Amino acid sequence: MYKEKYPSKLLEDAVDAINSLPGVGRKSALRLALHLLRQPQENVHHFTASIDKLRDHVRYCRTCRMISDEDVCSICSDNSRDKGTICVVEDVRDVMSIEATGQYHGVYHVLGGIISPINGIGPSDITVNDLVNRLRDAEEGTEVIFALSGDVEGETTAFYIYRQISGLGVKVTSLARGLGFGDDIEYADSLTLGRSIANRQPFRP
Amino acid sequence: MYKEKYPSKLLEDAVDAINSLPGVGRKSALRLALHLLRQPQENVHHFTASIDKLRDHVRYCRTCRMISDEDVCSICSDNSRDKGTICVVEDVRDVMSIEATGQYHGVYHVLGGIISPINGIGPSDITVNDLVNRLRDAEEGTEVIFALSGDVEGETTAFYIYRQISGLGVKVTSLARGLGFGDDIEYADSLTLGRSIANRQPFRP
Numbered sequence: 033m034y035k036e037k038y039p040s041k042l043l044e045d046a047v048d049a050i051n052s053l054p055g056v057g058r059k060s061a062l063r064l065a066l067h068l069l070r071q072p073q074e075n076v077h078h079f080t081a082s083i084d085k086l087r088d089h090v091r092y093c094r095t096c097r098m099i100s101d102e103d104v105c106s107i108c109s110d111n112s113r114d115k116g117t118i119c120v121v122e123d124v125r126d127v128m129s130i131e132a133t134g135q136y137h138g139v140y141h142v143l144g145g146i147i148s149p150i151n152g153i154g155p156s157d158i159t160v161n162d163l164v165n166r167l168r169d170a171e172e173g174t175e176v177i178f179a180l181s182g183d184v185e186g187e188t189t190a191f192y193i194y195r196q197i198s199g200l201g202v203k204v205t206s207l208a209r210g211l212g213f214g215d216d217i218e219y220a221d222s223l224t225l226g227r228s229i230a231n232r233q234p235f236r237p
Numbered sequence: 238m239y240k241e242k243y244p245s246k247l248l249e250d251a252v253d254a255i256n257s258l259p260g261v262g263r264k265s266a267l268r269l270a271l272h273l274l275r276q277p278q279e280n281v282h283h284f285t286a287s288i289d290k291l292r293d294h295v296r297y298c299r300t301c302r303m304i305s306d307e308d309v310c311s312i313c314s315d316n317s318r319d320k321g322t323i324c325v326v327e328d329v330r331d332v333m334s335i336e337a338t339g340q341y342h343g344v345y346h347v348l349g350g351i352i353s354p355i356n357g358i359g360p361s362d363i364t365v366n367d368l369v370n371r372l373r374d375a376e377e378g379t380e381v382i383f384a385l386s387g388d389v390e391g392e393t394t395a396f397y398i399y400r401q402i403s404g405l406g407v408k409v410t411s412l413a414r415g416l417g418f419g420d421d422i423e424y425a426d427s428l429t430l431g432r433s434i435a436n437r438q439p440f441r442p
Binding site for chain 2: 131
C-alpha cells in the first residue's frame with residue numbers, strides 16, 4: 033500500500049491507529065486526527081477515556097451475555113418478560129433493533145459474533161455453550177428463535193446451534209423471511225420472491 | 238434527534254464520544270464501539286494512547302506552523318528548499334498533497350484553518366500574524382503563493398491575507414485554476430470553463 037509521508041511521527045501513529053478501525057481509510061483517519069487536534073485537550077481526553085472505560089470495565093449479563101452495567105441485564109431482570117422465549121442474535125445491535133419494534137416480549141441470547149471460518153471465528157468464540165447450558169435447565173415449552181442474518185455465515189451458525197440444542201426438547205423457530213411489508217413484487221429480488229412463494233402463508237383477512 | 242436505548246451507560250458514553258467525530262453517525266459509532274470491544278485490551282489502550290499522545294505532545298514548526306516533532310520542521314530545515322517562495326495552505330493535508338506532486342521546491346506557511354464566520358473562525362484563529370511577521374524579514378523578491386480552496390471561505394481568507402501583506406513588498410500569486418489536465422470540455426462545469434476562457438494562456442507547443 034502507498035503510504036504517505038507524514039510530517040510528524042506522533043501524527044502518523046495516531047493516523048495508523050484510527051485507520052485500524054473498520055471502514056476508516058487513511059484519508060479519513062488523517063481528517064479525524066486533525067479534527068481531534070483542533071479540539072480542547074480535555075475533550076480529547078474525555079473521548080479516549082470513554083473508550084478505555086468501555087473496554088476495561090465492560091460486563092456481560094450472566095444470563096444472556098448482553099453488554100450490561102449490572103450482573104444481570106435490565107431485560108433478563110424484568111419480570112414482565114417471557115423467559116420461555118429466547119431470541120438468539122449476533123450482537124447488541126440486533127437486540128436494540130428488535131427492542132425498537134416494541135413487538136417482542138421474550139428474552140435474548142447474544143452470541144457476540146457469528147461463526148465465520150474466513151474471519152477465524154469458530155463456535156468457541158461465540159456464546160453457544162452458554163446457550164446450551166442455559167437451555168439444559170429450560171422449562172417445558174421453551175422456544176428458541178433464531179434471529180440471525182440470512183447469509184451463509186448466519187445460516188451456518190444457526191445450523192450449528194440447532195445441532196447442539198436439538199436434543200434438549202426446546203422448540204426452535206426462525207424469523208419469517210419474505211417480501212418486506214409494502215414491497216412491490218416487480219422490484220423484489222428473485223430469491224426472496226421464490227422463497228416467499230414456497231413459504232406462502234394462510235390468508236388472514 | 239431520536240436516541241436509541243443502550244443496554245449500558247459505558248457503551249452509550251463511548252458511542253456518544255465516537256459520534257462526536259465529524260462524519261460518524263450513531264450507527265457507525267455503535268459499530269466502531271463494538272469493534273473496539275472485540276479487540277484485545279492492549280490494542281485499545283494503544284489506540285487511545287496514540288490519540289492522547291498526539292493531542293498532548295503535538296508541536297508546530299516555529300517558522301511555518303506545520304505539525305512537526307522538531308522545533309523546525311524537516312521542510313524548513315532543508316537547505317535545498319527555496320526559502321524565497323512561500324506557499325500558504327489551510328492545513329497539513331494540503332502540504333502532503335503538494336509534496337506528493339514532487340513539483341514544488343519552496344517552503345510553506347500552514348494557516349491551521351480558514352476564515353469562516355459561519356464556523357466561528359476569525360483571522361485570530363489562524364496563523365496570519367505569524368505569516369505577516371515572517372514576511373517582515375523577507376528578502377527582496379520573496380513570493381507568496383495562495384494555495385487555498387476555491388470556495389467563498391478560501392477566497393475570503395486569501396483576500397484578508399492579501400490586505401495584510403500587500404504593503405510588505407512581496408510578490409503574491411495564486412494557484413492556476415482552469416480545466417483539469419485530460420478534462421473533456423463537454424463535461425466541464427460552466428463556471429470553470431468560463432474562467433478558463435477568461436484566463437487563457439499563451440499556447441506553448
